[in-house]
Amino acid sequence: MQRILSDHLPTHVGHTVRIAGWVHRRRLLKSVAFLIIRDAAGLAQVVVTDPAVRAELEKLPEETVVEVTATVTANGTAPAGVELTDPTVRPLGPPAVPPPFDLYRPALTASLPTQLDNAPTALRHPSRSAALRVSAAAVAGFRAALDARDFVEVHTPKVVSSSTESGANVFALDWFGRPAYLAQSPQFYKQLMVGVFERVYEVGPVFRAEPHDTVRHLAQYTSLDAELGFVADHSDVMRVLRDTLEGMLGVVGERAAGALATLGVTAPQVPAEIPAVHFTEALTLAGAPADEPDLAPAHERTLGEWALREHGSDFLFVTGYPMAKRPFYTHPDPARPAYSNGFDLLFRGVELVTGGQRLHRHGDYLAALAARGEPVEPYAGYLDAFRHGMPPHGGFAIGLERFVARLVGAANVREVTAFPRDLHRLTP
Amino acid sequence: MQRILSDHLPTHVGHTVRIAGWVHRRRLLKSVAFLIIRDAAGLAQVVVTDPAVRAELEKLPEETVVEVTATVTANGTAPAGVELTDPTVRPLGPPAVPPPFDLYRPALTASLPTQLDNAPTALRHPSRSAALRVSAAAVAGFRAALDARDFVEVHTPKVVSSSTESGANVFALDWFGRPAYLAQSPQFYKQLMVGVFERVYEVGPVFRAEPHDTVRHLAQYTSLDAELGFVADHSDVMRVLRDTLEGMLGVVGERAAGALATLGVTAPQVPAEIPAVHFTEALTLAGAPADEPDLAPAHERTLGEWALREHGSDFLFVTGYPMAKRPFYTHPDPARPAYSNGFDLLFRGVELVTGGQRLHRHGDYLAALAARGEPVEPYAGYLDAFRHGMPPHGGFAIGLERFVARLVGAANVREVTAFPRDLHRLTP
Numbered sequence: 001m002q003r004i005l006s007d008h009l010p011t012h013v014g015h016t017v018r019i020a021g022w023v024h025r026r027r028l029l030k031s032v033a034f035l036i037i038r039d040a041a042g043l044a045q046v047v048v049t050d051p052a053v054r055a056e057l058e059k060l061p062e063e064t065v066v067e068v069t070a071t072v073t074a075n076g077t078a079p080a081g082v083e084l085t086d087p088t089v090r091p092l093g094p095p096a097v098p099p100p101f102d103l104y105r106p107a108l109t110a111s112l113p114t115q116l117d118n119a120p121t122a123l124r125h126p127s128r129s130a131a132l133r134v135s136a137a138a139v140a141g142f143r144a145a146l147d148a149r150d151f152v153e154v155h156t157p158k159v160v161s162s163s164t165e166s167g168a169n170v171f172a173l174d175w176f177g178r179p180a181y182l183a184q185s186p187q188f189y190k191q192l193m194v195g196v197f198e199r200v201y202e203v204g205p206v207f208r209a210e211p212h213d214t215v216r217h218l219a220q221y222t223s224l225d226a227e228l229g230f231v232a233d234h235s236d237v238m239r240v241l242r243d244t245l246e247g248m249l250g251v252v253g254e255r256a257a258g259a260l261a262t263l264g265v266t267a268p269q270v271p272a273e274i275p276a277v278h279f280t281e282a283l284t285l286a287g288a289p290a291d292e293p294d295l296a297p298a299h300e301r302t303l304g305e306w307a308l309r310e311h312g313s314d315f316l317f318v319t320g321y322p323m324a325k326r327p328f329y330t331h332p333d334p335a336r337p338a339y340s341n342g343f344d345l346l347f348r349g350v351e352l353v354t355g356g357q358r359l360h361r362h363g364d365y366l367a368a369l370a371a372r373g374e375p376v377e378p379y380a381g382y383l384d385a386f387r388h389g390m391p392p393h394g395g396f397a398i399g400l401e402r403f404v405a406r407l408v409g410a411a412n413v414r415e416v417t418a419f420p421r422d423l424h425r426l427t428p
Numbered sequence: 429m430q431r432i433l434s435d436h437l438p439t440h441v442g443h444t445v446r447i448a449g450w451v452h453r454r455r456l457l458k459s460v461a462f463l464i465i466r467d468a469a470g471l472a473q474v475v476v477t478d479p480a481v482r483a484e485l486e487k488l489p490e491e492t493v494v495e496v497t498a499t500v501t502a503n504g505t506a507p508a509g510v511e512l513t514d515p516t517v518r519p520l521g522p523p524a525v526p527p528p529f530d531l532y533r534p535a536l537t538a539s540l541p542t543q544l545d546n547a548p549t550a551l552r553h554p555s556r557s558a559a560l561r562v563s564a565a566a567v568a569g570f571r572a573a574l575d576a577r578d579f580v581e582v583h584t585p586k587v588v589s590s591s592t593e594s595g596a597n598v599f600a601l602d603w604f605g606r607p608a609y610l611a612q613s614p615q616f617y618k619q620l621m622v623g624v625f626e627r628v629y630e631v632g633p634v635f636r637a638e639p640h641d642t643v644r645h646l647a648q649y650t651s652l653d654a655e656l657g658f659v660a661d662h663s664d665v666m667r668v669l670r671d672t673l674e675g676m677l678g679v680v681g682e683r684a685a686g687a688l689a690t691l692g693v694t695a696p697q698v699p700a701e702i703p704a705v706h707f708t709e710a711l712t713l714a715g716a717p718a719d720e721p722d723l724a725p726a727h728e729r730t731l732g733e734w735a736l737r738e739h740g741s742d743f744l745f746v747t748g749y750p751m752a753k754r755p756f757y758t759h760p761d762p763a764r765p766a767y768s769n770g771f772d773l774l775f776r777g778v779e780l781v782t783g784g785q786r787l788h789r790h791g792d793y794l795a796a797l798a799a800r801g802e803p804v805e806p807y808a809g810y811l812d813a814f815r816h817g818m819p820p821h822g823g824f825a826i827g828l829e830r831f832v833a834r835l836v837g838a839a840n841v842r843e844v845t846a847f848p849r850d851l852h853r854l855t856p
Contacts, residue, residue, distance in 0.1 A: 003658060020658050022817055040578065040626040063817035092658075093789050096817035120620040120813035129624050136581040143568075150468065153564040155650045155828070157847045158586065158633045159599075159610075161854045171587075173601035173610070175647075176637070176851050182587075182601070189847060192548040192856075196557050198468035204632065205586045209604070219603075222583045230431060230448050230520075361521050381856040385548035389450055389491035389524035400583070419585050419617060423604055426589045428620075428809040 001069065005041035009082045012072045019044055019084070020067040020092065022124070023060055025104035033057055035089070036104070037068060038124075046070060046084040056089055062104065063096035063121070112414060119419055119428050130259035131416040135404045137256035138248045139203055142224045142398070145247025149240065151199040151226060156189035158182060158205065162378035169209045171219075182207035185397060187329070188382040190227040191358060194393045195385060201226040203400075213423050215412040216350070216402060220421040224403075227395030234331075234341040234357040237394040238276070238317055241345065241355060244398075245315070246270040252407070263408045268314040275307055276317035279339065294325050297350075304349020319343040328368045331357035331394070341394070347406050355396025362386040429497070433469035437510045440500045447472055447512070448495040448520065450552070451488055453532035461485055463517070464532065465496060466552075470686075474498060474512040484517055490532065491524035491549070540842060547847055547856050558687035559844040563832045565684040566676045567631055570652045570826070573675025577668065579627040579654060584617035586610060586633065590806035597637045599647075610635035613825060615757070616810040618655040619786060622821045623813060629654040631828075641851050643840040644778070644830060648849040652831075655823030662759075662769040662785040665822040666704070666745055669773065669783060672826075673743070674698040680835070691836045696742040703735055704745035707767065722753050725778075732777020747771040749784075756796045759785035759822070769822070775834050783824025790814040 001018045009017065021039030033054045035046040046068055048054050060066060070087035099121035101110040108115060108125045115122035122128055143153070159175060160183050171182040186202050193200040206223040226244065231237055249267045252260070260266060277285065283292055285306050286299035295303070295318065307316035320339040323332055331341040342356030359365050365383050369376055376383065401413040414420040419428060429446045437445065449467030461482045463474040474496055476482050488494060498515035527549035529538040536543060536553045543550035550556055571581070587603060588611050599610040614630050621628040634651040654672065659665060677695045680688070688694060705713065711720055713734050714727035723731070723746065735744035748767040751760055759769040770784030787793050793811050797804055804811065829841040842848040847856060 020819070065817045065819045092819055093817065094791065097815040099816050120623055121816045123621070123624045132582070132624070133580060135583075139581060140571075140575070143571075147568070152561060153567060154560070154846060155563075155633070157648060157849050159635070159648060159849055159854065171601055171603065173599055175599065175854055176639075178854060180854055193551070193846065195548055196551045196560070205583070207587070211604075220585060220587060363522065385856075387525040388527050388549045389493045389521065391448070391493045391520055418582060418621065421585050421587055426587065426603055426606060426608055428813075 003067070006037065006039050006044035007041035007080070009044060009072050009084070010080055013074050013082060014072065016069065016071050017084075018067060018069045021065070023062050023064045023066055023096070025062060026057060026060075028054070028058065035068070035087075037066070043079055044068075044084060045078045046087050046089075047073075048087060048089075050086075053087060053089055059095060060089070060091055061096055062098045062102070063124075064094075065092040065096070066090060067092055112412060116414060116420060116425065117428070123418060126262050128415070130256075130262040131404060131408050131410065132418060133259035134252055134256045134263070134408055135400060135416060137252040137254075137259075138403060138407075139222075139224065139400065140255065141248035141251030142203065142244060143201070144251060145244040146199070146201045146226055148247075149199065149243070151201045151228070152193075152197040154186075154190065154193050154197075154200045154202050155204070156183075156186045156193075156202060158207075161381075169211070171207050171209050184208055185223060186225050187327075187397075188379075190225050190395060191329070191390075191393065192382070192385050194227050194229040194395075195388070195390050198229040198391070199227070211423065215414075216405075218401060218413055218417060218420055218422055221402075221413075221417075222400035224398040224400055225395065226397075227393060229391040229393040231357060231392055231394050233392075234319065234343055234355070234394055237355050237357065237396060238274070238319075238343060241353060241396050242270060242274050245345075248403075249407075260408075265408050267407065270315060271311065271313045274315045274317055274345070275311040275313050276319055276343075277303070278320040279318055279322065280320070282318045293322050295344075295351075300346050300351055301349040304346050307346070308348075314348050316346045317343050318346065326356070328372055328374065329358045329365070331359050345396075347403065350402065350406055352402055352406065353396050353398045355394065357392065357394035360386065360390045360392050431495070434465065434467050434472040435469035435508070437472060437500050437512070438508055441502050441510060442500065444497065444499050445512075446495060446497045449493070451490050451492045451494055451524070453490060454485060454488075456482070456486065463496070463515075465494070471507055472496075472512060473506045474515050474517075475501075476515060476517075478514070481515060481517055487523060488517070488519055489524055490526045490530070491552075492522075493520040493524070494518060495520055540840060544842060544848060544853065545856070551846060554690050556843070558684075558690040559832060559836050559838065560846060561687035562680055562684045562691070562836055563828060563844060565680040565682075565687075566831060566835075567650075567652065567828065568683065569676035569679030570631065570672060571629070572679060573672045574627075574629045574654055576675075577627065577671070579629045579656070580621075580625040582614075582618065582621050582625075582628045582630050583632070584611075584614045584621075584630060586635070589809075597639070599635050599637050612636055613651060614653050615755075615825075616807075618653050618823060619757070619818075619821065620810070620813050622655050622657040623816070623818050626657040626819070627655070639851065643842075644833070646829060646841055646845060646848055646850055649830075649841075649845075650828035652826040652828055653823065654825075655821060657819040657821040659785060659820055659822050661820075662747065662771055662783070662822055665783050665785065665824060666702070666747075666771060669781060669824050670698060670702050676831075677835075688836075693836050695835065698743060699739065699741045702743045702745055702773070703739040703741050704747055704771075705731070706748045707746055707750065708748070710746045721750050723772075723779075728774050728779055729777040732774050735774070736776075742776050744774045745771050746774065754784070756800055756802065757786045757793070759787050773824075775831065778830065778834055780830055780834065781824050781826045783822065785820065785822035788814065788818045788820050
């Protein structure tokens with residue numbers, strides 16, 4: 001008999017079926033026992049009255065993997081209106097050692113560090129697995145939106161001979177006796193691939209040796225990177241980003257509707273035009289001094305509230321960040337060269353995306369590095385490509401874990417990451 | 429005027445359009461000049477008769493990025509039946525330095541090392557970019573096939589505290605002062621995630637410090653990993669793999685039809701049932717001694733020829749590899765415990781996929797490590813999860829670059845990898 005998933009039970013009333021999953025919970029009452037089975041699709045209730053089956057059940061603690069063959073019986077008070085009766089229960093492995101927290105309670109009450117120490121079991125809790133389902137759907141939506149716009153997926157090196165963004169915050173490793181570094185972003189490679197495909201994206205791990213321990217930083221996170229050529233300026237990039245976000249949230253709504261319901265959240269609408277304010281205007285709105293070179297998290301929160309209040313938008317673009325605070329490959333605003341054609345996207349008052357137009361002329365790169373007093377040599381292989389014809393281009397990078405955390409209302413990105421890596425954590 | 433791509437020109441005959449791209453080739457004849465523009469969609473021919481435009485063109489070497497505004501004119505002898513006449517040509521950057529090989533010739537004649545040294549420009553050649561388009565389509569097909577079968581995409585750590593497969597061939601790095609390693613595979617994590625979602629997949633980089641220099645090994649490659657629970661044995665895994673390959677080749681045929689045509693190849697059919705031979709039978713077919721513990725590349729080639737001759741199949745499963753040659757997490761064949769429930773899939777005589785059923789009982793893991801004289805401690809965090817209820821499960825891993833190389837007939841995996849990493853190569 002073919003195994004069926006728990007959500008198919010209602011279509012089998014009156015028939016004998018086989019299900020399999022984890023012992024989610026046992027309730028051993030005086031005259032009857034209830035067994036709740038958890039599988040990939042949800043929960044199923046099994047009613048046990050046979051003393052022999054009950055005796056067997058008493059030896060199978062929570063999380064034991066079992067197979068249940070039983071009759072599907074309608075019961076208006078049971079989950080989804082059906083329960084399984086007259087079961088035989090066969091363990092598919094030895095009795096489980098229950099994890100150090102109860103997975104059957106509505107909320108995981110263990111502290112976050114305890115959950116992370118026991119990630120393989122903690123992730124089985126519906127609240128944790130739901131966030132990862134949202135994450136998977138968001139990535140699928142990212143790809144679908146860009147595939148539909150003729151972007152080509154690329155896979156680039158994660159080990160590089162020099163650091164991308166700056167010398168700090170890189171992990172060093174030994175590459176067959178040579179010094180090498182984990183890539184902080186696919187920035188250079190996605191730019192080079194614009195020379196090949198015009199439009200590219202990559203979903204992959206990036207590594208930041210962040211020495212500080214915050215609720216929004218990880219030492220490895222999943223970066224959703226896109227880059228496109230033949231742009232007029234950064235506004236073309238912002239339009240693609242807007243459509244990509246809409247695609248991500250659309251697929252989350254379709255594929256992860258159950259997960260959103262489990263988490264009690266709804267996906268926000270992306271406005272047809274995301275409101276945008278220039279950096280100088282953002283400082284004013286945030287009540288910051290006019291000579292601040294960057295936005296602090298408190299400023300971003302204030303701006304997020306403003307966007308919601310004034311525009312009904314969960315999203316806000318801040319454009320024209322000062323050049324001094326952006327990486328050397330950033331394209332300046334031709335009209336106000338102290339400001340950049342770079343932007344951030346705030347999602348509910350937190351920086352979610354960084355993007356912008358990049359330099360595309362070889363000479364501009366040399367000038368930009370010289371102006372910063374940085375040597376050309378570490379970037380030589382990358383810069384060389386700009387001598388061979390590169391179109392005006394730009395792109396963006398979305399931090400997946402931050403996006404999901406903001407979307408589901410998790411206070412810490414670690415709550416929506418399967419096996420986080422940070423200053424302190426290298427296992428499990 | 430909105431820019432259009434070259435493949436849209438035939439629908440604009442008689443109209444003025446704007447295209448943009450790279451100067452693929454100039455042919456400066458006496459009374460007329462031909463300019464071939466390359467964009468993401470292909471090539472377009474521009475006819476230049478105006479002496480002023482021609483003079484401009486003489487200053488724009490191959491690979492310069494330009495914008496052309498011109499009239500679309502029908503011409504049966506031109507590519508796709510149209511050409512652009514009466515053009516204005518505007519460079520979008522400085523004149524390009526031509527790369528050290530001609531991208532406009534039908535084949536890239538530079539040696540592979542020269543191509544790899546100049547990857548950003550070499551990849552612009554249609555033969556190189558076509559292989560990467562096939563690669564992107566193959567990955568899209570992998571995901572689509574597994575999404576349709578309720579697999580959930582996961583993202584797992586690429587830095588781990590102990591090595592997955594064995595102590596050799598790992599890259600060591602410094603993780604905030606602690607020793608750590610680049611992950612050789614997501615093996616343990618995908619198994620743990622079967623405990624959460626039952627069925628999972630991951631597309632991501634894996635790292636092997638391979639000290640040898642061959643045409644089929646890379647130090648970083650893209651692994652297409654899948655793992656599924658509640659299997660009877662490895663044959664359930666093989667069925668999913670078969671369907672996944674069909675999905676991959678299906679999407680390659682749909683999305684990368686032009687790329688396949690450029691490369692002059694057709695995607696093979698996946699038989700409804702891929703032929704399978706037991707390892708012992710494979711030795712006989714390959715003419716190898718009966719006590720060989722593994723298949724050598726020459727044996728695999730012979731087996732590939734046999735599968736094509738006897739079954740008309742480009743694919744062949746070899747099942748039941750000796751336990752001694754498989755990793756400790758491999759499930760033995762219950763009927764013949766010296767042989768495993770592990771398999772390889774040969775594609776045109778080369779090992780493409782390794783997979784099998786895994787151990788799922790904690791006690792079996794302890795016994796397997798003890799039998800090999802391996803300590804438990806490095807695997808403790810991973811093994812612990814098996815105390816908390818894991819279903820019978822198995823999975824497989826497809827090496828993306830090998831798959832694409834075999835599919836397009838590339839002799840070296842480096843020909844189908846954008847920026848390969850190996851013993852000698854860490855740039856670009």
